Amino acid sequence: MHVLQRLYDWTMGLAAHRHALMILALISFAESSFFPIPPDILLIPMVLAARDQAWKIAFVCTLSSVLGGIAGYGIGYGFFEALGQPVLEFYHAVEKFDAVKELYNEHGVLIVFSAGFSPIPYKLFTIASGVTQMDVTSFALTSLVGRGLRFFLVAALLWKFGEPIREFIEKHLGKLTLIFVLLLAGGFALIKLWH
DSSP: OHHHHHHHHHHHHHHHHHTHHHHHHHHHHHTTTSSSOOTHHHHHHHHHHHHHHHHHHHHHHHHHHHHHHHHHHHHHHHHHIIIIHHHHHHTTTTTHHHHHHHHHHHHHHHHHHHHHHSOOOOHHHHHHHHHTTHHHHHHHHHHHHHHHHHHHHHHHHHHHHHHHHHHHHHTTHHHHEEEEEEHHHHHHHHHHOOO
């Protein structure tokens, strides 16, 4: 628990750093194409540290995530063999990738929206969108809606209930970390089951 508390304190300190928005933008961008940790881990403490900046923080997170998603799309579209394949191998998702391709032909917009809004690993779907050559405009708009809803919803809840939520997080840090890890693992498990 002591390690978790130190990590939480470090993240809260990072959230107040003068370059915090840039760091959030980089994490959000990277998470949409290759990085395994979602930007919520920085978005939440940043909004808690500066509730008056909640909408700006959510906007930066959303825009960076969509741009990162377009980079992931580019990996799938033009660099799948060199870059996309290793990402899929890392997540053990290569064998069933053909099934995902077929689903994209039928339900691409719904799939991208669901991946953008939920804890399902979004990067796998950004790459898959490029591989299947989903219409890039539909992909970008759907990503904007899905990611925007997710990050603005988090920001709105923290803006509205800020200090009680912060106290709740600090009081239940161990349990919340466990839930977060389980949700992340559940997202990866859903990917495996879906394939």
